[in-house]
Structures are given as structure tokens and as C-alpha cells.
Amino acid sequence: MRIEHADVVVVGGGAAGLSAALAAVETFAAAGRDDAVVALVSKVYPMRSHTVAAEGGAAGVVPGGADSAEAHVADTLRGGAGLSHDDAVRFVVDRAPAELARLERLGMPWSRTDDGRPAVRRFGGMTHPRTWFAADKTGFHLLHTLFQTSLREPAIRRYDEHVVLDLLVVDGACRGVVGYDQHHGETVTVLAPAVVLATGGYARAWGTSTNASIVTGDGLSMVLRAGLPLRDLEMVQVHPTCLPGSGILITEAARGEGGVLLDAAGERYLADYGLGPVTPVGAPEPRRMELGPRDQLSQAFWHADRAGRTIPTRDGGVVHLDLRHLGKAAIDERLPLVAGLARRYAGVDPVTTPIPVRPAAHYTMGGIVTTPQGRVLDARGAEVPGLFAAGECASTGLHGANRLGSNSLVETLVTGRAAGELAAAPSAGAFPDRAALDPARAAADRWLAMRGRGTEPPAAIRRELGAVLDAEVGIFRDATGLARAQATLDELNARYQEVRVADTAAVLNTDWAQAIELGAMLDLARGAVAAAIGRTESRGAHQRLDHPQTDDVARHSLAARGDDGAITITWQEPEP
Amino acid sequence: MSDEPTLRVTVTRQEPGEAPRDETFDVPYDDRTTVLDTLDWIKDHAAPALTYRSSCRMGVCGSCGVMVNGRPVLGCETSVAGYRTSGITVAPMTHATVQRDLAVDTDEFLAKLRGVNPWLLPAPAAPAAPEDDPAATVPATVDVLRVHAQTPGQVKAYQGLSQCIDCMLCYAACPVLDDVAGFTGPAAIATARRWDLDSRDEGNETRFPLLVENEEGVWPCIQVGACTRACPKGVDPARAIADYQREAMGG
Numbered sequence: 001m002r003i004e005h006a007d008v009v010v011v012g013g014g015a016a017g018l019s020a021a022l023a024a025v026e027t028f029a030a031a032g033r034d035d036a037v038v039a040l041v042s043k044v045y046p047m048r049s050h051t052v053a054a055e056g057g058a059a060g061v062v063p064g065g066a067d068s069a070e071a072h073v074a075d076t077l078r079g080g081a082g083l084s085h086d087d088a089v090r091f092v093v094d095r096a097p098a099e100l101a102r103l104e105r106l107g108m109p110w111s112r113t114d115d116g117r118p119a120v121r122r123f124g125g126m127t128h129p130r131t132w133f134a135a136d137k138t139g140f141h142l143l144h145t146l147f148q149t150s151l152r153e154p155a156i157r158r159y160d161e162h163v164v165l166d167l168l169v170v171d172g173a174c175r176g177v178v179g180y181d182q183h184h185g186e187t188v189t190v191l192a193p194a195v196v197l198a199t200g201g202y203a204r205a206w207g208t209s210t211n212a213s214i215v216t217g218d219g220l221s222m223v224l225r226a227g228l229p230l231r232d233l234e235m236v237q238v239h240p241t242c243l244p245g246s247g248i249l250i251t252e253a254a255r256g257e258g259g260v261l262l263d264a265a266g267e268r269y270l271a272d273y274g275l276g277p278v279t280p281v282g283a284p285e286p287r288r289m290e291l292g293p294r295d296q297l298s299q300a301f302w303h304a305d306r307a308g309r310t311i312p313t314r315d316g317g318v319v320h321l322d323l324r325h326l327g328k329a330a331i332d333e334r335l336p337l338v339a340g341l342a343r344r345y346a347g348v349d350p351v352t353t354p355i356p357v358r359p360a361a362h363y364t365m366g367g368i369v370t371t372p373q374g375r376v377l378d379a380r381g382a383e384v385p386g387l388f389a390a391g392e393c394a395s396t397g398l399h400g401a402n403r404l405g406s407n408s409l410v411e412t413l414v415t416g417r418a419a420g421e422l423a424a425a426p427s428a429g430a431f432p433d434r435a436a437l438d439p440a441r442a443a444a445d446r447w448l449a450m451r452g453r454g455t456e457p458p459a460a461i462r463r464e465l466g467a468v469l470d471a472e473v474g475i476f477r478d479a480t481g482l483a484r485a486q487a488t489l490d491e492l493n494a495r496y497q498e499v500r501v502a503d504t505a506a507v508l509n510t511d512w513a514q515a516i517e518l519g520a521m522l523d524l525a526r527g528a529v530a531a532a533i534g535r536t537e538s539r540g541a542h543q544r545l546d547h548p549q550t551d552d553v554a555r556h557s558l559a560a561r562g563d564d565g566a567i568t569i570t571w572q573e574p575e576p
Numbered sequence: 577m578s579d580e581p582t583l584r585v586t587v588t589r590q591e592p593g594e595a596p597r598d599e600t601f602d603v604p605y606d607d608r609t610t611v612l613d614t615l616d617w618i619k620d621h622a623a624p625a626l627t628y629r630s631s632c633r634m635g636v637c638g639s640c641g642v643m644v645n646g647r648p649v650l651g652c653e654t655s656v657a658g659y660r661t662s663g664i665t666v667a668p669m670t671h672a673t674v675q676r677d678l679a680v681d682t683d684e685f686l687a688k689l690r691g692v693n694p695w696l697l698p699a700p701a702a703p704a705a706p707e708d709d710p711a712a713t714v715p716a717t718v719d720v721l722r723v724h725a726q727t728p729g730q731v732k733a734y735q736g737l738s739q740c741i742d743c744m745l746c747y748a749a750c751p752v753l754d755d756v757a758g759f760t761g762p763a764a765i766a767t768a769r770r771w772d773l774d775s776r777d778e779g780n781e782t783r784f785p786l787l788v789e790n791e792e793g794v795w796p797c798i799q800v801g802a803c804t805r806a807c808p809k810g811v812d813p814a815r816a817i818a819d820y821q822r823e824a825m826g827g
């Protein structure tokens with residue numbers, strides 16, 4: 001096992017991880033710590049991270065206009081349905097414009113108004129246009145801007161294609177990570193006084209998902225194994241407009257620009273499901289019809305599908321997203337990615353033909369319990385020394401029971417930065433002594449022992465996992481379906497104990513790496529289902545057919561993992 | 577499902593330190609199957625150790641470049657339907673060191689990219705005041721909301737070049753790399769140009785010598801245009817290189 005030292009370890013090279021790493025570098029530089037090393041560990045090259053796929057934009061109030069921070073806070077709290085925390089929402093909303101401006105100064109190619117200012121567009125659930133965008137490739141440009149900026153920082157030592165396996169927790173404090181170098185084929189322990197987790201969400205567990213194959217909840221699973229809780233895992237956002245089969249996202253920006261949704265008869269069906277009154281075609285209005293909150297749009301699809309109003313295909317019912325009235329020029333200018341995706345993966349040209357769409361799992365609101373600044377908390381609400389989390393893996397209290405589109409990219413910037421600054425502060429912690437390496441070695445050996453054994457084909461487990469989550473843990477849930485899901489997951493988890501890892505190679509062993517990812521997804525799925533069973537109410541992204549009411553008192557679910565691997569759920573009221 | 581149509585997929589496999597060998601699989605497919613789907617099928621059903629990269633499956637992360645019948649493509653964007661009769665041969669991208677099977681070294685490319693200073697540079701003559709350094713923590717006295725003005729037309733000037741996903745297909749396509757392995761290469765030069773054409777960037781004088789006073793900079797290019805034809809994102813590296821060459825010759 002290779003042993004290395006860093007002053008901060010950042011796990012994850014997406015927007016949150018890169019923001020944290022850059023902020024840590026600046027913090028060290030400001031303190032005169034020229035020798036400081038920030039280790040940036042990522043299982044893929046940073047520019048491949050899933051942030052790259054974000055399309056629509058990032059929210060931040062443009063000063064001097066009709067919009068205000070108060071309005072952004074109010075919209076976010078409304079989306080969060082009682083589970084957002086005022087302080088976390090405030091923290092992000094107040095810092096959002098400055099972070100988006102910082103990105104501009106780093107060279108982010110924001111789309112512009114005619115007089116040269118960053119342009120904003122409308123987004124679902126937002127009462128004002130406040131979503132900054134770079135055509136419909138906002139995440140791509142954001143990630144590349146951050147990544148290219150990081151290349152100039154010699155203090156950032158990258159560990160590309162290193163899979164982190166476990167956190168190194170010593171006496172209740174995080175002191176590094178245990179990982180595996182896929183290029184050299186060896187285990188690596190990086191010791192550090194502080195670790196920032198920025199490992200992204202877990203929506204790839206669902207069979208039909210907008211998420212890349214790498215979005216498997218690894219960091220959350222590590223946190224569970226370290227004996228720390230995960231919050232609100234049942235809160236999974238289903239995006240209403242995705243390509244059938246592939247799950248590829250057709251961004252909400254397509255509706256913000258004026259796209260409309262039509263059922264099989266060509267009707268604006270959303271009006272019949274509480275999203276009306278109908279807005280004129282091409283004149284979208286905030287919070288109505290196609291720009292209503294995402295969960296309501298997905299729910300409307302569910303009802304329309306059951307009422308026989310969708311168009312049957314081999315991938316289930318679809319509705320039509322009609323952009324034709326926008327015209328070729330606007331489609332090519334503002335929605336070039338969407339146009340290309342529709343042509344390539346759905347075989348339709350949106351200039352002349354509506355795009356078939358249906359819902360897919362998209363964003364996981366729940367995650368590692370943190371303060372607004374990204375300090376990780378334990379089950380009693382105490383800070384875990386040396387451990388921070390930011391981005392989609394964290395549950396800071398911003399999104400609550402439902403995220404508003406374009407709030408998450410900006411969260412990666414604001415919380416990533418805050419966590420990076422805290423992790424680089426002198427008080428962050430100390431290096432552990434060599435005794436801490438024994439558990440690291442033991443952990444590495446356990447993971448390596450998975451190779452060349454087992455009988456259960458991982459592909460089958462992965463497929464069945466995706467199918468049961470799609471079927472029972474989607475837009476609407478009920479006790480019977482969730483019980484079925486739980487039974488299936490228990491069975492899959494039992495089979496997973498004997499998962500077959502045929503490949504025994506040391507270098508780039510993706511068979512093994514994918515088996516590890518599958519284990520993480522199973523952990524998160526079991527947590528999500530257990531929490532969904534316990535939440536006998538409907539709130540935000542969690543809608544129970546058998547419990548349509550919303551409880552008077554909002555509670556968070558907290559999932560914990562016992563030594564036997566069983567997941568238990570406790571309930572906690574958000575602090576006032 | 578024996579009546580399902582299958583496609584002959586030959587994959588060039590290679591373990592570290594060993595010679596490459598071809599393996600052929602019959603893979604079920606339909607009108608939507610991509611090259612990447614066939615690799616996933618092989619990994620799931622026939623050869624669990626098969627090694628290749630992929631992530632987004634929507635042509636934006638740049639992970640999945642491979643040679644298909646000798647042509648560099650993104651596996652996730654390439655439908656197999658057109659290869660019904662010929663079948664496909666999938667090989668690792670050329671002009672890169674094979675790490676294992678279809679996975680090739682990416683560090684060499686990133687070193688070339690880094691070499692052109694692909695970030696927003698302030699003017700070299702006037703050492704940046706703290707508030708002009710975009711990296712500096714913005715002091716409280718500086719307007720944290722300050723942004724450059726840039727018109728839509730000024731964005732257009734570099735927009736095409738900013739679409740590069742670092743997939744390295746242009747390197748696989750470039751014949752110059754047969755002879756000059758150290759050639760900075762299409763994508764890195766296109767990205768240098770992206771910054772040089774950005775009205776906010778003042779780094780031209782820094783990047784220009786890196787590209788023209790370096791014999792492995794823009795000069796090895798003989799303007800075959802293979803990079804531009806190979807690029808899945810419409811970036812035009814050939815044009816970027818030609819523009820530097822012309823400027824260097826005072827054109």
C-alpha cells in the first residue's frame with residue numbers, strides 16, 4: 001500500500017470538488033502556506049464528472065432588477081416543502097450571484113444580453129428569471145472552466161482514476177481516505193487533516209435515469225460505513241421530460257424558452273392536472289403549466305399515462321414536447337444540445353417534429369448531513385472533525401423535499417467553496433499517527449478480496465435493482481409497492497454478498513470497480529426504501545398514494561447502517 | 577432469443593505488457609444500439625474483464641472514444657445499424673499508449689493541454705493587481721459581482737472552439753502524430769485559440785510563443801484537416817492551427 005500525505009483531500013472532481021480544491025488553494029495561499037498540497041482524488045478524470053451533463057443553468061439573483069434574494073429564498077423554501085432550512089437557503093442564495101460572477105471572471109462563457117451582461121432565463125418553480133446559462137451546456141462549460149483553471153494551480157495534486165474505497169476515521173475524526181490507483185494497480189492511503197467529500201448523488205441506481213453510469217452514491221455509502229447518518233434518502237426527484245429508453249434529459253430550459261407538452265390528442269394536458277390555466281403557446285409564465293414545479297409535472301404525466309392519454313411506445317407511454325413554434329434559429333441558438341440529442345437519440349428533428357418524452361430519476365436531494373457550510377454532522381448533530389461534504393452528495397438543508405432546477409449547480413459552487421475554505425483552515429485538524437494505517441490496510445484488503453470470487457452476476461443484480469426502483473420508488477409510492485421493493489432489495493443484497501468479480505487484474509479493473517459501485521447503489525436504495533416506508537405522508541418528491549396528506553410537522557429521515565449491514569431509520573424535526 | 581439479429585463485434589484486446597489480440601462476439605442489437613451498448617453487452621454477458629471508458633452516454637463527457645473500423649468515434653454516439661453487414665471492429669484510439677484493452681493514456685494529452693495555459697490570463701506586461709487576478713480571494717472592497725462585459729457577438733468569436741470535450745478523437749485522426757509524437761496537437765491548439773479569441777483574455781502574448789517558437793507547436797501540422805473531420809462537436813482545430821501559422825508568418 002502506497003502512503004501519501006496532503007493538507008486537504010478532496011474526493012470528487014465535479015463542480016463541487018473543483019470549487020473546494022480551488023478555494024482550499026486560495027485559503028492556503030492567503031495564509032502564506034506555499035507548501036500546502038491539495039489532493040484531488042477522482043474515479044474519473046475531473047472533466048468527465050457528471051456535472052458535465054447539466055444543461056439548463058445556475059440560479060443567482062441579478063442585482064438591480066425586480067428580483068430579490070427574498071424571492072429566491074421564498075421560492076426555494078416553497079420547493080423544499082418544510083424540509084429546507086432557512087439558514088442553508090439563505091447561505092446559498094446570498095452567495096450565489098458572487099459565485100456566478102466569479103465564474104465569469106474565470107472565463108465561463110455565459111450567454112449574454114445584447115448589451116453584454118450575463119443573460120438569465122426562466123426556470124420551473126422560480127418566480128423571476130434568474131437562471132444564468134451557457135446555451136444549454138451550462139454544466140459542461142462550468143466544469144471545463146473550473147477544470148482548466150485548476151490546471152494552473154501547482155498546489156493541486158490530482159489523483160485521476162483513483163477509486164476511493166473508504167474514509168479513514170480515527171477516534172471519531174476523519175484523517176484521510178483509502179483508495180485504489182487504477183493506473184498503477186495498487187492501494188493508496190492519503191493521510192490528511194481534512195477531507196471534503198464531493199462525490200455526487202445516487203440517481204443512477206434507478207433503471208431509467210438521467211444520470212451517468214458513475215453517479216452511484218459511493219461517498220454516501222462510505223459515510224454510512226463510517227457510522228454516520230444520511231438524511232432524506234427517499235427524496236428523489238423525477239424529471240418529467242427525458243428521452244424514452246435512454247433517460248437522456250431534455251432540459252427544462254426547453255420549456256423555459258417556450259416549449260409545450262402535448263398528450264396523444266395534442267392537448268395541453270397539464271391544465272387538467274392542476275397546472276392551469278393554460279398559458280398561450282410560446283409565452284411561458286412562471287410556476288404555471290410547463291413551468292410548474294417538476295414534481296407536479298411528473299405527477300401529471302403519471303395521471304395522464306393511467307388515463308390513457310399518452311402515446312404508447314416500447315419504452316412505455318410518452319407525451320410530446322413541442323418546440324416547433326420556436327423556430328429553427330431560436331432552437332439552434334438557445335437549445336443546440338437538446339436539438340442534437342433529439343436528432344441522435346430519438347430520431348426526431350425538433351424544428352419539424354415534437355420530441356417524445358417521459359419521466360426519469362434525476363436528482364437526489366438527500367445525502368450526508370452537513371451545516372450550510374458543509375461541515376459533516378453525526379447522528380447527534382455534533383460536527384465530525386476533519387470531514388466536510390459539498391454538492392449533490394450533501395444534504396445541507398437547501399433543497400429539502402424537492403430541489404428547484406438550477407439551484408444545484410450554484411450549490412456546488414457556494415458550498416464547495418465554503419467547505420474548501422473550512423478544510424484548509426488551520427484549525428481543521430492534525431495528521432494521524434502510523435497506527436491509523438492498520439485499519440486502512442484492513443479496509444483495502446477487504447475490498448481487494450472481492451476479486452476472483454463470487455457466483456452472482458453483477459449485471460443481473462444491477463438490472464433488477466433499476467427495475468424495482470423504477471416500478472415502486474418513482475413518482476407515486478404506496479405501502480404494497482414499497483414492501484415489494486424492500487423484499488426485492490433484501491434478496492438482491494443477499495445475492496450481492498456473493499457477487500461475481502471475474503477479473504483479477506490489477507490495472508483498470510472495471511469489473512471490480514463496478515461491483516463496488518453496485519454495492520453503494522444497493523446501500524442507498526435500501527436506505528431510500530426504508531425511509532419511504534416510514535414516511536407515511538406526502539411531501540415534495542415523496543408522494544404516497546395511500547397517504548396523500550402532508551403531516552403538520554415536517555420530519556427528516558435519518559438512515560444509519562448497523563454492523564450487520566441492516567439499515568435503520570430514525571426521524572428528526574428540522575431545527576427551527 | 578435466438579431469432580434476435582446479432583452483429584459481429586471484434587474487439588482488440590490488450591493486457592499491459594502483452595501483445596494485442598482480437599476477440600469476436602455476436603451481439604444482439606436493434607435500430608437504437610450504439611457501439612458503447614455492444615461493449616456493455618459483451619462486458620455483461622461474455623467478457624467481464626473487457627476494459628473501456630464511458631460515463632454520460634450522451635456525447636458530452638468525452639470518455640468513450642474508440643476506433644470503429646479504423647475511424648475514431650464516440651462509442652455512445654455511434655449507432656451500429658449502418659454496420660449490419662460488415663460488422664464492426666473496435667480498437668483503442670491510435671496515437672495514444674494503450675493502458676488496457678480500449679482504455680488509452682489520457683495524461684499525455686492533458687500535459688499538452690496544460691502546456692498551452694488554457695485558462696483566462698491577465699495581460700503579461702502589467703503584473704496583475706490583486707483584484708485583477710481572478711484567482712485571488714476577492715477582498716471585501718472589491719465588487720464581488722463585477723463581471724466583464726461581453727456581447728453575444730464576442731461570445732460567438734470563441735464559442736465554436738469552446739465546445740471541445742477533450743475526447744482525443746482528433747489526435748487519433750491526425751496523421752502528423754505518426755511521425756511527431758510530441759506535436760501539441762489539434763485539441764490543445766484549438767483550446768489555446770478559444771482563449772486567445774475570448775475578449776476577456778489577455779494571454780495571447782503568453783500563448784503565442786508556446787505555439788510558434790516551439791517546433792512541436794503549430795508547425796508540424798500539414799493541414800490535412802483530419803482533426804476537423806473527426807471532431808464530434810464541430811470544433812475546427814485545423815482552422816485554429818492554420819490561423820496561428822498565418823499569424824506567425826505575419827499574414
Ligand SMILES: Cc1cc2nc3c(=O)[nH]c(=O)nc-3n(C[C@H](O)[C@H](O)[C@H](O)COP(=O)(O)OP(=O)(O)OC[C@H]3O[C@@H](n4cnc5c(N)ncnc54)[C@H](O)[C@@H]3O)c2cc1C
Pocket residue numbers: 011012013014015016017041042043044045046049050051052053054055056057058059138139162163164165198199200201210211212214215218219249251362363390391392393405406407408409410412
Ligand atoms: C442531466 C442532468 C442535468 C442537470 N442540469 C442541471 C441544471 O441545469 N442546473 C442545476 O443546477 N443542476 C443540474 N443538474 C444537477 C447538477 O448537475 C448536479 O447536482 C451537480 O453537477 C453535481 O455536482 P457534484 O460536483 O456534486 O458531483 P459530480 O459532478 O457528479 O461529481 C462527482 C465526482 O465524484 C467523483 N467520485 C464519486 N465517487 C468516487 C469514488 N468512489 N472515488 C473517487 N471519486 C469519486 C467522481 O469521479 C466525480 O468527479 C443536472 C443533473 C443531470 C443529471
Ligand code: SF4
Pocket residue numbers: 739740741742743744745746747762763766803806807808809810811813
Ligand atoms: S477538438 Fe473535437 S475531436 Fe478534438 S478533443 Fe476536442 S471535441 Fe474531441
Ligand code: FES
Pocket residue numbers: 629630631632633634635636637638639640641650651652653
Ligand atoms: S460516454 Fe460520455 S461521451 Fe460517450
